[in-house]
Amino acid sequence: MTWKASDEQYELEKYRMKKEFNIVSLHQVVNALFILGIILIGRNNNITIGDFVAYSQLLSMSTATIKMLSGGIGTLINQGLYIVDMNKFITIPEKTTKKMAVLEHVDRTHIFSVENISFKYPNSDSFILKNISFAISQGETVAIVGENGSGKSTLIKCLLGLYSAKEGRILIDGEDIEDIPQKELYRKMTALFQDFVNYELTIEENIALSETEDINQIQFNKAINEAEVIQFLDMLSEKEKTTLGYTLDNGRELSGGQWQRIALGRALYKEAEIIFLDEPTASLDPISEVKLINRFIDICKGKTAIIISHRLASCLSADKIIVLHEGRVIEVGNHEELLLLRGQYYQMFQSQANSYQYQVGCSS
Template sequence: MKNVSIVIKDREKLSVVGLNGAGKTTFIKLLTRLYEPTEGEVLLNGVNIREYDYKEYMKLLSVVFQDFKLMAFSIKENIALNSYETSKDEDIEKTLKEAGLEKDILKLPKGVNTHIYKTFEEDGIEFSGGQSQKIAISRALYKDAPIVVLDEPTAALDPIAEFEVYSKFKEIVGEKTAIYISHRLSSCKLCDRIAVFHNGEIIELGTHEELIKEQGSQYESMYMAQSQYYV
């Protein structure tokens, strides 16, 4: 990353796009304190994020990375995590519904108490890639943090299904600040601004309407190449 300077406003929906290796995930990992900047700083309300208590800072973020993991426990435990013992089934079911997975889960004999994988339970379920991603999204929704980050969590979905997830997610996120990363650009129209990364830098920044008008720009080229998939 180099020469990156951007202010993300409270409640803003920002889409981060770019080709492979452009720096999108590095940008997110800096925001989420998985990486520490070697120069410059990341500020939250004008304060360097290093000055915040780490655990308290983590409470502000609900993140779904592209390499998310599900554990060989129940669906409920995978979503509620540390608050599993005090969580209510109806709250878990609500987040599954918001993620578009409610019908798949509730038709199972044990519902949200169904185990994932057969590691500890013979009747455990091996979910598809798309279903697993929706469980990971449900986990982020259940945490109910003020900042939501989605780092290509819908990569296993087809472009139309991805657009439907993002459309629904915009409603769910509501007044929260949200950052979306995707190789596909179906989320861009749903966001307030788009940051286009290339070689670790932001080379274009603006709304979909602004960037699509710039003929020959990287965003316009990427969008037009993928436009056959959009609804």
């Protein structure tokens, strides 16, 4: 999918500001006409204090009504812009490929081969990713780390096929990702992002979102056990049929951690061969994050897992760690190998370790 985000956003904002300016202008014109009317009445006729108070109240009530109407019109205009965006999104044609490649067991040595990819956003001259190359083998757990703005999340979106690299190519099972139909590609992958959505549906529908009309009960039971949804599911009277959120009648609200387990269960229900975890634990404390990452790694044994985490303690069990810096891969290895290099990873790890030691010292 190609973007025209900056230009479209600019046009939408310009349109919105223009409409709001027209509404405010109308509001001010009406106020001026009322004031002018009172002045003319007072000039041409004898006006009593009672008349003045009545006209003033009329002006105040009319102004309030116009303000309320203009606010409602402004809201409708803003919502209309979102509806236009939604309609555009719905009508985007499915990505076409040069050839209809089918993912088979073509190359089981490297399930991912990233070859010299570079990426930049539309209407931007600077590359976010620069000449990146690496390989991920079948069954590996790989951590991608780096400072904020180093390109971690952008790289994940390229690997998922959500973004198209401007240069280079990404191979999955020996096939170029650009040649693989989207449905075939997404069948093989699943992802849990930091900003996962809390769907106000039943727990069952939340987890089996991709196939709510024909839920595989075996996969569902496995997902709720692996994601530990079962721990709070038994406390709900309607079990998996419980409606979540307060929008619908009799809905139940969950804690942040419980919603996170629901999102993890949704990712695991799909039973995809490649699983992405993009910093969904950013709001957790370090101990909770390490527990979640370790549980995730145990669940993904035999599958390929790709993890982004800003806390390096979560990467100790990874088979391979890829270190990004300013959009480039600067180090690749496991935890022990990268510590021996005494490079960027070593410095980041030492910095975080010192920070934790300082916090422990302050609390003791």
